[in-house]
Amino acid sequence: MTSSESAAQTVGQRAADTALLVLEDGTVIRGRAYGARGVTFGEIVFSTGMTGYQETLTDPSYHRQIVVMTAPHIGNTGVNDEDPESLKIWVAGFVVRDRARRASSWRSRRELEDELAAQGIVSISDVDTRALTRRLREEGVMRAGIFSGDALPSLPGTHGEAELLAQVQASPQMAGADLAREVSTPEPYVVEPAGEFAGREPLATVVAVDLGIKAMTPQRLSERGVRVHVVPSRSTIDDLTALNPDGVFFSNGPGDPEASVHEVALLREVLDAGLPYFGICFGNQILGRALGYGTYKLRYGHRGLNQPVKDVTTGKVEITSHNHGFAVDAPIDGESIAPHDGGRYGRVIVSHIGLNDNVVEGLQCLDIPAFSVQYHPEAAAGPHDAAYLFDRFVDLITDDATANTQKDAN
Numbered sequence: 001m002t003s004s005e006s007a008a009q010t011v012g013q014r015a016a017d018t019a020l021l022v023l024e025d026g027t028v029i030r031g032r033a034y035g036a037r038g039v040t041f042g043e044i045v046f047s048t049g050m051t052g053y054q055e056t057l058t059d060p061s062y063h064r065q066i067v068v069m070t071a072p073h074i075g076n077t078g079v080n081d082e083d084p085e086s087l088k089i090w091v092a093g094f095v096v097r098d099r100a101r102r103a104s105s106w107r108s109r110r111e112l113e114d115e116l117a118a119q120g121i122v123s124i125s126d127v128d129t130r131a132l133t134r135r136l137r138e139e140g141v142m143r144a145g146i147f148s149g150d151a152l153p154s155l156p157g158t159h160g161e162a163e164l165l166a167q168v169q170a171s172p173q174m175a176g177a178d179l180a181r182e183v184s185t186p187e188p189y190v191v192e193p194a195g196e197f198a199g200r201e202p203l204a205t206v207v208a209v210d211l212g213i214k215a216m217t218p219q220r221l222s223e224r225g226v227r228v229h230v231v232p233s234r235s236t237i238d239d240l241t242a243l244n245p246d247g248v249f250f251s252n253g254p255g256d257p258e259a260s261v262h263e264v265a266l267l268r269e270v271l272d273a274g275l276p277y278f279g280i281c282f283g284n285q286i287l288g289r290a291l292g293y294g295t296y297k298l299r300y301g302h303r304g305l306n307q308p309v310k311d312v313t314t315g316k317v318e319i320t321s322h323n324h325g326f327a328v329d330a331p332i333d334g335e336s337i338a339p340h341d342g343g344r345y346g347r348v349i350v351s352h353i354g355l356n357d358n359v360v361e362g363l364q365c366l367d368i369p370a371f372s373v374q375y376h377p378e379a380a381a382g383p384h385d386a387a388y389l390f391d392r393f394v395d396l397i398t399d400d401a402t403a404n405t406q407k408d409a410n
């Protein structure tokens, strides 16, 4: 090979390796193709978690979102078989600063880049993720597209970019998206008591409605002696009561809670049946809506592992794991009467408040056995400060429900 041939090849390889990240506001960022080549669209959001990229990638709540990691070096510990939160990667695309050149961990089975490619996740590296995050923080999250390989524009320069921007601007919005059904399990399954409770009679039975459930959630209940029936999001109240549950749980999940008409109606039937209820994240927003409060879209949301939250019932501050772009609109000072149907569900307090921005992070009903949090006590990834919430739920479904609601309220 002559030196000019090898130079041409290097240039060709470099060109073939280009990826473009195009934001809805017209920003175009050039980086290197990472993972699969092609095109993807989604709402671009940032996560500040310094660890846990595998849990992030496999969290079904990220369905239709392109995730930017603010941690600058991604892939260092490769991909293992223990940390996934579901059976596949759900993010629509992945944006990183530096990709690890080689994974190093005793648990690693594969390189992250190979995994992204194998699962068809179009991604981009060598992006100034600090500048990008600042832009999203100021302007708010927006639609974006990642383009590489054959999806790069046929025309050079700004003409080509305009073509890509038009595609981004034609892609679906997150506001109004009803997505739980796209990620929910098609069939019910059971998670039996585990750990010290393995093989024993369950202390209680919970039906968990899967709106995009993370694997760690039923596990946190099963390790407390609970049998968990995980059921599809489209289940009816009869499907739930047929399992004779002591309590009902609604999981985290993707999309806009305002579009979750079926889930809100189902939860009202659960509350009307007097079944104790616990919800996480999407499950908090569904409770908020079932009680008659509104939900709204945050400018850039909360995604990361070190968000301070105050439990107003104990005064304690917890450091918690978050992933939400919407929030419940309920009064944060003192009790209010749940607005739905003339106050039929009684009094409610906002039990948890985000200390960065006073966003509602938890709801506690005072007259019915129902509570929920907007953040992630299952902590995968993240700190375990909020694990007590699973104990509260198990107490609620194993003791006298009314006594417990009163106890939590005091």
Ligand SMILES: NC(=O)CC[C@H](N)C(=O)O
Binding pocket: 061, 251, 252, 253, 254, 255, 256, 257, 280, 281, 282, 283, 323, 324, 325, 326, 327
């Ligand atoms: N993790 C979740 O359950 C997210 C809930 C909802 N999709 C939001 O973005 O706010």
